Amino acid sequence: MAKEAIVSEDMAKKFATEKETPYLRWVRDEGLDIISAHYVRNLNRVELKPWARRGGRGIYINHEASRTSNDCYVCEIPAGGQLAPHRQLFEEMIYVLDGRGSTTVWNEAGQKLSFEWGKGSLFAIPLNANHQHFNGSGKEVARFVAVTNGPAVINLYEDLNFVFNTPYDFKERFSGDPEYFANKGEQKGLLLETNFVADAINLPLISAKERGAGGGHIRFNMAKGSMNSHISQFPIGTYKKGHAHGPGAHVIIMSGEGYSLMWPEGEEPKRYDWEVGSMVVPPNLWFHQHFNTGVTPARYLAFKHEVVSIRNAQGVPKAWISRRLGGDQIDYADEAPIVRQLFTEALAKHGLEPRMAEAYQAELADLPKAS
Numbered sequence: 001m002a003k004e005a006i007v008s009e010d011m012a013k014k015f016a017t018e019k020e021t022p023y024l025r026w027v028r029d030e031g032l033d034i035i036s037a038h039y040v041r042n043l044n045r046v047e048l049k050p051w052a053r054r055g056g057r058g059i060y061i062n063h064e065a066s067r068t069s070n071d072c073y074v075c076e077i078p079a080g081g082q083l084a085p086h087r088q089l090f091e092e093m094i095y096v097l098d099g100r101g102s103t104t105v106w107n108e109a110g111q112k113l114s115f116e117w118g119k120g121s122l123f124a125i126p127l128n129a130n131h132q133h134f135n136g137s138g139k140e141v142a143r144f145v146a147v148t149n150g151p152a153v154i155n156l157y158e159d160l161n162f163v164f165n166t167p168y169d170f171k172e173r174f175s176g177d178p179e180y181f182a183n184k185g186e187q188k189g190l191l192l193e194t195n196f197v198a199d200a201i202n203l204p205l206i207s208a209k210e211r212g213a214g215g216g217h218i219r220f221n222m223a224k225g226s227m228n229s230h231i232s233q234f235p236i237g238t239y240k241k242g243h244a245h246g247p248g249a250h251v252i253i254m255s256g257e258g259y260s261l262m263w264p265e266g267e268e269p270k271r272y273d274w275e276v277g278s279m280v281v282p283p284n285l286w287f288h289q290h291f292n293t294g295v296t297p298a299r300y301l302a303f304k305h306e307v308v309s310i311r312n313a314q315g316v317p318k319a320w321i322s323r324r325l326g327g328d329q330i331d332y333a334d335e336a337p338i339v340r341q342l343f344t345e346a347l348a349k350h351g352l353e354p355r356m357a358e359a360y361q362a363e364l365a366d367l368p369k370a371s
């Protein structure tokens with residue numbers, strides 16, 4: 001079901017006009033390329049093109065499976081420069097890959113706030129708020145990666161003047177509270193309600209044993225938006241449980257080194273090596289699994305969209321539930337032997353050994369019976 005299912009050119013031609021969307025036409029008209037890949041080795045090195053409307057340089061990254069849910073772009077602000085003021089009737093979350101700078105956000109009511117960010121900062125732009133990004137350095141460029149839910153909105157209205165030029169304040173989302181972009185938030189279970197994290201690379205996490213191997217986890221709701229995101233970290237010599245979910249999770253490596261395996265059901269896992277700045281976007285319902293092979297803990301950020309989560313009747317994402325119960329998470333006890341073999345070999349190259357015995361043991365206590 002989740003295989004790529006490639007058909008003949010003749011059959012593909014019959015659906016070609018449906019593949020073309022207002023969103024894709026808009027990106028082309030912006031003068032930017034789209035990388036249609038589910039793996040980018042390093043977002044810091046990906047080549048950008050001048051972006052006349054925004055004022056910097058950019059590229060869109062939009063995998064086939066994600067293009068109707070959310071999209072992703074990388075943008076660079078020139079040294080000593082800024083982007084043009086901008087507003088949009090869709091949501092956006094931003095992670096700063098490199099450099100430092102500031103952002104000013106304002107509304108029609110005249111409320112205006114500015115905040116400063118640096119490498120590792122994470123924040124969201126409130127829906128339809130005017131905003132402008134400034135580079136704080138006269139010497140170095142600043143580069144960020146952003147995920148938006150623009151595709152659905154642009155496809156729905158097909159009216160760019162409406163999407164990018166509607167003077168309306170969503171007061172519930174942003175009302176100029178001076179603390180709005182303060183580096184603080186309210187922790188509700190695994191969820192942190194905040195609008196700005198100054199240093200997401202070192203943000204303390206909460207233990208989440210359900211995803212395996214002593215991992216830390218934190219979930220975000222930012223700018224009262226509908227898109228969600230989370231950070232996961234896992235210790236040296238460990239890996240997370242394999243799982244599958246819907247399209248649109250953009251996984252960005254914040255620290256550490258390792259690799260991900262990704263595969264459609266019934267096929268051999270493929271390996272995608274990562275370092276700080278790598279991104280993997282697991283295609284719709286492909287299994288995927290993340291492995292730390294480095295000498296430090298590994299941490300990643302996942303920008304998502306609600307369609308990523310396939311939930312059970314209790315509202316629990318099936319990617320957190322054992323396949324033995326009908327969920328989409330593979331227990332360690334059920335994984336293919338090749339998974340452990342590849343991991344042992346990869347660690348050996350760094351003179352390390354797997355530190356998984358405790359995680360395998362801990363799983364047994366709650367492991368549902370195999371059917």
Ligand SMILES: [Fe+2]
Pocket residue numbers: 243245249282288319
């Ligand atoms: Fe995932």
